Amino acid sequence: QKEVEQDPGPLSVPEGAIVSLNCTYSNSAFQYFMWYRQYSRKGPELLMYTYSSGNKEDGRFTAQVDKSSKYISLFIRDSQPSDSATYLCAMRTTGNQFYFGTGTSLTVIP
Amino acid sequence: GAVVSQHPSWVICKSGTSVKIECRSLDFQATTMFWYRQFPKQSLMLMATSNEGSKATYEQGVEKDKFLINHASLTLSTLTVTSAHPEDSSFYICSARESGSRGGTDTQYFGPGTRLTVL
Numbered sequence: 561q562k563e564v565e566q567d568p569g570p571l572s573v574p575e576g577a578i579v580s581l582n583c584t585y586s587n588s589a590f591q592y593f594m595w596y597r598q599y600s601r602k603g604p605e606l607l608m609y610t611y612s613s614g615n616k617e618d619g620r621f622t623a624q625v626d627k628s629s630k631y632i633s634l635f636i637r638d639s640q641p642s643d644s645a646t647y648l649c650a651m652r653t654t655g656n657q658f659y660f661g662t663g664t665s666l667t668v669i670p
Numbered sequence: 671g672a673v674v675s676q677h678p679s680w681v682i683c684k685s686g687t688s689v690k691i692e693c694r695s696l697d698f699q700a701t702t703m704f705w706y707r708q709f710p711k712q713s714l715m716l717m718a719t720s721n722e723g724s725k726a727t728y729e730q731g732v733e734k735d736k737f738l739i740n741h742a743s744l745t746l747s748t749l750t751v752t753s754a755h756p757e758d759s760s761f762y763i764c765s766a767r768e769s770g771s772r773g774g775t776d777t778q779y780f781g782p783g784t785r786l787t788v789l
Binding site: 594601605652658661662665 | 672674676702704711712713714761763765767777778779780781782783785
């Protein structure tokens with residue numbers, strides 16, 4: 561079993577839709593959770609960073625962490641074509657070990 | 671803040687030559703830098719972790735003599751692909767870890783990547 565599981569998609573939604581991206585994990589040592597966005601042929605860009613269970617909102621993006629279920633989500637409201645990218649979840653232990661999901665490819669259709 | 675640059679962004683070289691890729695943290699000090707390789711439509715594959723002033727730690731299956739990593743300062747790490755071959759053609763991405771000691775997020779910030787094409 562992988563440390564971090566992420567559905568690779570591809571996910572295709574119409575413009576304006578709410579997008580839900582998810583990752584599950586098995587290691588209880590993960591305490592810090594991140595979402596990165598990667599456009600084609602570019603390096604990943606940090607979108608959200610959180611370390612506690614619950615929701616964290618930043619503009620159209622909401623990161624949700626449920627440590628009891630070992631499940632994290634990224635919600636994108638009012639999705640735009642410019643949101644089309646690959647979204648990577650990442651997790652870090654207190655011992656500073658990083659693990660990345662495989663990425664979910666998202667296409668927002670105008 | 672937390673900007674990481676990479677140079678060059680794209681390099682084409684002949685088989686058998688060596689290529690150096692630079693990774694710089696522009697506005698923070700990075701005690702740890704990471705080097706990744708990414709094939710088209712695939713996820714990041716960690717190659718090695720480098721700590722300033724010490725030898726890099728390579729992941730299993732990564733040849734340390736082929737992929738030379740130097741982390742000479744808190745803002746610069748270099749990856750040299752020695753005797754490059756067409757199978758080394760890939761997208762190489764570095765990241766730098768910003769320490770949380772300044773109240774930062776203590777996470778990784780990625781460079782824009784370097785596309786290597788070996789003819």
